[in-house]
Amino acid sequence: MVSETRPIIIAGAGPCGLVTALVLQNHGIPFLILEKTSRSKLCSDTGAGFDLAPTALNILIHRLGLSKERIDETLSRYERWYIATIHGDLVKDEGTPQSALEDCACTHRSALQQALLDQLLQNATTEETEFLKCNSSLEYYQEEEDQVKAVMNDGSILVGKALLGCDGINSKVRSCMNEHREDPLQYLGTMCYWGKCPREEVEKYSSAHKSNSSTFVWLLGTNKVPGSLFITPSNGTYRYLWFLSVPSGKPLSGTLDDLTRRGGAVLSEMAKTELLNTLDENGALDPVLKTVISGTPAGEITEAGLFDRVNLDLPFSSPRKLVALLGDSAHPQSPYLGQGTNCAITDAYFLATKLAGVSAQEAITYYDSDQRREEMKNLIEKARQQGNFLNSKNRFECWILRTILRYAPIDVDELKRYDFSNKNMLSRLDGIKAKSSDGGAMTKPILIAAFVVAVFAIGLRMFLQYW
Known part of the structure; x- marks a missing residue:
């Protein structure tokens, strides 16, 4: 037995x-x-x-x-949000409502x-x-x-x-x-990169960070340079963690089965240079984005494709x-x-x-x-x-996202x-009756804002098509 x-x-x-x-x-x-x-x-x-x-x-x-x-x-808390385009155009810079600081991290x-x-x-x-x-x-x-x-x-x-x-x-x-x-597995058409960068490098270029080291930074892509960069503080260290995602038609070949890197691989120096050149094709890249990538050694950057099932x-x-x-x-x-x-x-x-x-x-x-x-x-x-x-x-979808983020509350x-x-x-x-899911529905103010912006964008698109 x-x-x-x-x-x-x-x-x-x-x-x-x-x-x-x-x-x-x-x-x-x-x-x-x-x-x-x-x-x-x-x-x-x-x-x-x-x-x-x-x-x-x-x-x-x-x-x-x-x-x-x-x-x-x-843990780190997002005390402030700084949102801009990857070319440095400010979208939003404001504090997080006090009531939300303890709920998420x-x-x-x-x-x-x-x-x-x-x-x-x-x-x-x-x-x-x-x-x-x-x-x-x-x-x-x-x-x-x-x-x-x-x-x-x-x-x-x-x-x-x-x-x-x-x-x-x-x-x-x-x-x-x-x-x-x-x-x-299902490839989602996106490559992502992540690493860590010294705080002082980011703070050289971001006025938000000079006064508040708990700022969440989000840099939005454009229709010409699509993607998103997220920068978050790392509590107890002098580093920021960053995550960049960009559309890509094919995933990285030969990815590693290394869960410390989420199945990704170490970025080579050549690939790091190519990434910066691709993002900076117009020579107008936001200095924060350029800094976090160039300030992180290639050997400390992970490159991976995004998958689900x-x-x-x-x-x-x-x-x-x-x-x-x-x-x-x-x-x-x-x-x-x-x-x-x-x-x-x-x-x-x-x-x-x-x-x-x-x-x-x-x-x-x-x-x-x-x-x-x-x-x-x-x-x-x-x-x-x-x-x-x-x-x-899509330039209209990029514009809709920027507009919603600019005018809607955090x-x-x-x-x-x-x-x-x-x-x-x-x-x-715990033995409590579970509620039916709302599917992550948007709150009413943001839903209204999104609807108004979407209607305006559709009208603008039709106007441009027939002009």
Whole structure:
């Protein structure tokens, strides 16, 4: 008879896997994390960051047992918004409403990972310190009546009560689960680049940053030079994190299966020069954009194509309900709604909490609900639409975006609206009746502004066509 000390096997030690592990640890449930990356690279700083919406912040601050001070060390708040075109034409420069400052934040991926890992190590007993197995990857798994056998790359076999795939968009767990199904990735026509730049370099050219180091910068592309650049502060450091997306007909060839770089590759010096030349083809590039790219060594810039999945109707669990997919393994999405990591943290907390109270089959069945799958499908499709709009080459769409951003108030509620599914999931866990999704509908003032601008743009287009 197999001992009840069989662990929950977690594939992947990113934020999703570490949150899962921390919840299980808090409930006294044995677990084992498998991670392809070496221990020295696990929390390496590649300049990646992401937004955190209210549900994920609730989980991180109030439900994991982490000290508020430790979490606050990893967070930055957007106290001011500076929006301009990539040619330096100002669109908006104003403060964030005070009421919204505590609801949302941004975080440095490596800092959050380190905080979660430190807490796991701090809580672990002497017997539990070997919960993380680095340089280790799954080859395939076999489900039996009430357990999973995971066959590793070194030929060893691990036996667990359940297997949780927290291993990202190129998930090996997902590949094994869907080996007899069509499940290709879908390229979204966009290449992205990210890294980190010293603050003093940015502050040379941005008056907003000289007086306020917690400013969120958004540089908008044009129809001639499409794309978007986002710059966010990194709390506790003298760096800014930046993310650039540009339309591209084909993805990077030979991308790496390196989740510390989200499956991307290191940018070469030649490619960095070509990128700057492409963006600066008219010689009128905003100095902030030019500075963050030129001020970041090529070896610290990641280049990656944006992907999600073609088939959005596949389950997040195996037929026997002993294997589940979480986060990007289950529902990868482009970053334009800021929900990827928020969904992963919510998945992790929800399923790990259920595993502490019922059998693996019951927990995974409850986790993989029709409602969650449908809401994630809608979110992925909306993220695609948002990305197409933000990176548009259409001059009228570019003009509409600039006009809305210039005259509409700062929409700090957008991240909260698209957090609806995660809020619902937490309500289900807490025994509160979940509300039906509003699909991330726009608030009334912004909807009216968008409608007026759109009607005006359509009229202008018709006028120009027949003039």
